[in-house]
Amino acid sequence: MDIKEKSLSEWSGGRFNKPNTLFNSPLEVLSTSGNFKSGKLIDITLITSDFKFRPQIDLLFFSEKIDSNMKVGDNLNLPYDILKRCTGKVTVLDSDYSTIGSCSVGNLFNVNMTFQYKELYVIVVYQSLTDIEMPKNSMNINIGYELGVCA
Amino acid sequence: MEIDYRTINADLGVSGSYTGPNKTFGSLIPIMTADDKVQSGKIHNLTLLFSGSTFQGNVDVVFHSSQSFISSVQSVYTSSFSDLKSILACVSLVGTSSLGTDFSQVGSHMVASLHNLNIPFNSDGVYVSSIFQHTGTQSFPSGSVWINIGYELGGAR
Numbered sequence: 001m002d003i004k005e006k007s008l009s010e011w012s013g014g015r016f017n018k019p020n021t022l023f024n025s026p027l028e029v030l031s032t033s034g035n036f037k038s039g040k041l042i043d044i045t046l047i048t049s050d051f052k053f054r055p056q057i058d059l060l061f062f063s064e065k066i067d068s069n070m071k072v073g074d075n076l077n078l079p080y081d082i083l084k085r086c087t088g089k090v091t092v093l094d095s096d097y098s099t100i101g102s103c104s105v106g107n108l109f110n111v112n113m114t115f116q117y118k119e120l121y122v123i124v125v126y127q128s129l130t131d132i133e134m135p136k137n138s139m140n141i142n143i144g145y146e147l148g149v150c151a
Numbered sequence: 152m153e154i155d156y157r158t159i160n161a162d163l164g165v166s167g168s169y170t171g172p173n174k175t176f177g178s179l180i181p182i183m184t185a186d187d188k189v190q191s192g193k194i195h196n197l198t199l200l201f202s203g204s205t206f207q208g209n210v211d212v213v214f215h216s217s218q219s220f221i222s223s224v225q226s227v228y229t230s231s232f233s234d235l236k237s238i239l240a241c242v243s244l245v246g247t248s249s250l251g252t253d254f255s256q257v258g259s260h261m262v263a264s265l266h267n268l269n270i271p272f273n274s275d276g277v278y279v280s281s282i283f284q285h286t287g288t289q290s291f292p293s294g295s296v297w298i299n300i301g302y303e304l305g306g307a308r
Contacts, residue, residue, distance in 0.1 A: 001153060020256050038156035040195070040303075058255045060262065063158070076258040080202040084297040087158055088198050089255060089264035110267050113196045114156040114301030125257055148156040148303070 002147040003042075006030065008122070011139045014073045016055070017131040022076050023057055023124040026066040029143060030120040038148040041113045046092060046106040049138040051099040054106070056128035059090040059141075063117040076125055088113040094128065114148075155304040157183075163199075166293040167225050169283045175228045176210060176281035179221055182300050183277040191305035194270040194277070199244055201261040202295035206254070207246045208285020212298075214239040216274035228282045239277070240270045246285070277302075 008027050016023065030037075044059070062085055070077055090111060097106040164178030183190065197212060219234035244253045244263045253263040279298065283289075 020258065040154075040156055040301075058257065058262070060257060078258040078260070080200075080260055080295075083257065083260050083262070084200045084202075085160060085299075086198060086200055086262060087160070087299050087301065088196055088266070089257075089262045090266075091255060091264075112267050113264075114158055114303065116156065116158045125255070127255060147153070149153040 004145055004147065006143045006145065008141040008143070009137060011134070011137050012072045013134045013136040013138055015131070015133040016073065016126040018129060019127045020076050021126045022070050022072050022074055023055065023126040024072060026068065026121050026123050028119060029122050030117060032118050034118065035150060036116055036118055037150055038114070038116045039145050040148065041111045041115065042144040042146060044090060044108045044111055045142040046097070047140045048104045049135070051102055051104050053132055053134055053138065054094040054097040054104050055126060055132060056094045056130070057092050058125040058127055059092065060123045060125065061087045061113065061115065062121045062123070063087050063115055064121070065119045066121045066123060078123070087115055094130070156301070157304060158299060158301045160297065160299045162294050163281060163296040163298045164224065165291045165296040168288060168290040169225055169285070170288040172284045172286060173228050174283040175222050175224050175226055176283040177296065178224060179219065180279045180298065181276060182279055183302065185275045187275055189273060189275055191271070191273040192302055193305070194268050194272065194300060194302045196264065196266045196301040197242060197268060198262065198264045198299040200297045200299070202292070204256050204259050204261055206261055206289060208283065208287070208289065209246050210244045211282040211284055212242045212244065213280045213282065214270060215278040215280065216272060217276060218278055221280045239272055242268060
């Protein structure tokens with residue numbers, strides 16, 4: 001069984017204070033050389049650089065590349081023709097985080113979301129009225145997953 | 152052993168105006184067919200995607216191990232007991248309750264996901280029907296509700 005972990009560390013940062021806003025540009029989680037692959041997301045770990053940063057977010061996974069003109073911090077404007085291809089949503093609440101040293105760490109276990117993909121992307125949506133200003137690259141998301149047989 | 156993970160993304164077949172609970176929401180959707188061979192597997196996760204952000208009700212999703220008869224969309228959900236007694240599972244997606252909601256507003260649309268369903272099947276097909284469980288009236292354009300299901304296949308028997 002091929003079990004792996006992927007780290008997403010490139011975050012634009014910015015000020016966020018209203019729900020349903022784009023938290024980051026769409027991130028590539030996995031890609032293949034052109035063949036479909038299958039797998040399952042197992043767990044998600046979120047680490048922020050400050051214990052005050054506990055962003056309440058939705059992670060939306062897509063099995064294809066997401067090209068959009070959306071701007072980070074703006075109200076999300078995602079056409080339904082793209083959204084309906086979403087393979088799953090994972091909600092992270094502010095109560096999912098713990099203060100660890102000077103940072104925050106949130107963990108979601110047993111995500112167990114299957115995927116088939118050539119390119120697996122995630123869109124992150126801020127979903128809180130809490131006002132936070134996050135510096136660039138002040139967050140990391142580590143995703144544990146396993147690969148299955150090719151479809 | 153590498154596992155054969157699959158996903159299916161489909162139009163739920165919802166269309167028109169729905170009033171009151173226990174109405175057939177979408178048509179019967181095949182999510183796995185095995186050409187008369189018995190296939191085992193397990194359903195992991197389910198996502199419903201709504202065009203528009205006004206829906207507040209609940210939706211039940213029923214997994215069938217055979218091609219059962221269900222009533223037409225918008226009418227009272229009718230299925231014989233002999234069909235229903237062999238269903239694999241009934242899963243509820245909650246619009247609003249004191250415990251919160253399964254739905255998120257994403258842009259001008261809504262998304263709900265359920266994980267860790269862990270519903271085993273061992274049949275020559277798996278089908279999904281859906282039931283509108285809202286006390287009010289709601290209209291849905293054709294093609295405005297999609298479903299995504301993640302599952303794995305086991306060894307055929």
